[in-house]
Amino acid sequence: MAYRNDLKQLEFDLASATGPLVRLFDVETSHKMGILAAKLGFFPRETRPDPPSLRTTVWGREFPNPLGVAAGFDKDAEVVEPLLGLGFGFVEVGSITPLPQPGNPKPRAFRLPEFGAVINRYGFNSEGLDAARERLAAFRRRQAEQGAAFPGGMLGVNLGKNKTSEDAAADYSTGVTKLGEFADYLVINISSPNTPGLRSLQGRQELETLVRSVKQTRDGMKWDARGPPPLLVKIAPDLTEADMSDIASVALEQGVDGLIVSNTTITRPGAIAEHPLGKETGGLSGRPLFEMATEVLREMYTLTGGRLPIVGVGGVSSGADAYAKIRAGASLVELYSAFAFEGPRLVPRVKRELAALLEKDGFASVADAVGTDHRQKAAASVASAMAAAAK
Template sequence: MTLLRSVNRLGLKAMHCLEPEAAHNLTIKMLATGVGLWPKPVQDPRLSYQLADLTFKSPLGMAAGFDKNGEVPIPLMKMGFGHVEVGTVTPLPQPGNPRPRNFRLTADKAVINRYGFNNEGHGALKARLAKLPRQRPGILGVNIGANKTSEDRAADYVQGIEAFASAADYFTANISSPNTPGLRDLQAKDALTDLLSRTMAARDAQTAKVGRQVPVLLKIAPDADEALLADIAEVALAQKVDGLIISNTTISRPPLKDSAQASEAGGLSGAPLFRLSTIALAKMRRLVGPDLPIVGVGGIHSGETAWAKICAGANLLQLYSAMVYEGPDLVADINAYLLQKVQEEGLSSLQQAVGSNAEAWASEPLS
């Protein structure tokens, strides 16, 4: 083990002595002040991906939830993430659910959270993003959501589009958090049609103002059944969304070693989510066909799991919870592994592997 890895391992152990939310907040502060060491980022043209007018130099991104208020996107990009998704951000600031609301399941390499879209609101995030350089080392996504008390949640997504159209490289409409009551109801066919028609219209209305058509992705839950997945696919294609993110955390509880923490309410992420989210990804790939971009997220914690997501149908990848257990070395490790697989398989691009094992994954049950 290199000295750098040893130092990062010691840092992780120290962080795990803190309560999870306190450890997370300290991590953000350290990144914001330039504290941190990580391997040189792995970049190679064979790992790049083009989505609309955006070139992702690395397939691996930081998922929403880590940097809710847009405090450290540039340090994360310098770590080797090809894209960073800030948020979820809501029009009005909200404190989220009472603490404690973040729980480590160390034996399972998993996390349960019930944050509830805690964030500083549109105004604070917009002010921070306005200070970022126009030329950035990675792609910036803005994950938009609805306030808990909103009477018209679709209107909140429209406000998100209008607020960040000039700052975001792409948008994600997050309708899949389990911690805002009723939010997942927006995945139902009629509600989703209303939401996306209004959101995409708002995006189109901003196109002339910002000089480009900002891609809009839709983030869904892994807990949908086959019929709901089919409805989501139908609406997403009809409304011409620019891509899907599969998936958010799960409210299900697969067998877990940490039975005490497993009883906590909230969304489960980390290694135990891998199988369910990958099956949902593959089933959606089969439903939408080969062309619609899909970001695979859920349970990625190694090069092997990242490669499996690609072969199940993902064009791009995101992670978050694995960083709690593996630290910053994981980013370079995954990109190096993917590049190695491209070389071993004799591919000219990672994208040639997308969906190569989708049918096998899609044949598995969602339960």
């Protein structure tokens, strides 16, 4: 079976061995070093096949496995190919804003290693659509030229708005116009806590207007035989029940193709609140986010009746975490913070563990396991009702 402990695995382990040294630097410098390492070819390339159980089809697109890189790592679409080469099933670049912007003042990212967590307030630092368009066009050219020799996997493009923009719909629509042709799916990111007013777009009326406008732009463009890329909305974990109900209703009514659940949280759960860095403003990611994000995922799956594919993200650092997201209703799973802490060897480990859990529970594929917790809960409720009626 794939991912055995061989020379290829040694490549991944060695590539991760520099992690402690890199993390002696601040978060943002470490991140830039990681991007540079990928550019210079220091990331290993996965040649071992994924287990067949990990292959999955979502939106009519075939993913070699359900594990992806969340937006935020490759903000400007600089290293898509090396990331896919690590064995990720997909890479989501961004958030990319229409015009270049520097983001918030530094320092703006803080590492809490004892919690496996990061707090950031980057604020959509972006080189803009034109720079990303040039890189993604080159990426697609290389893919066409190399064919089967090119790393497999899908490309998601996460779109943001400029901080000073007063017309969010225009910003997102411009992103669709300039980058849509390169994307296997598109994301409207309205959930970052670091751009003033952005999360207010999650309100029912604001979301309806935004989705309608962006979807109209996408549907008015010319596409190949596959049709337009699916349009997803990325939401926050800090939502009330009413918020989630409104988002689910709008997503279904307006024909959104999927949801990404979730972005970082502005809360500081447990001991994070007492940590010296806990009072830094920004979004918290990593292990402490897992339970909150998974609970929102579970609720959104219920509210949408399982009719919308969901990308589960937030606190994933193991195959068990990925499996929990899938059972809660995720068709695909993303990670970022754990990758920053552990390095390339995390990728084959998570896939190996996930494949083992699927096999253990008798699932032939990821798709078979999606939403299992809900089905089991429903079956238990029916059995309980029948037992009560029989008394």
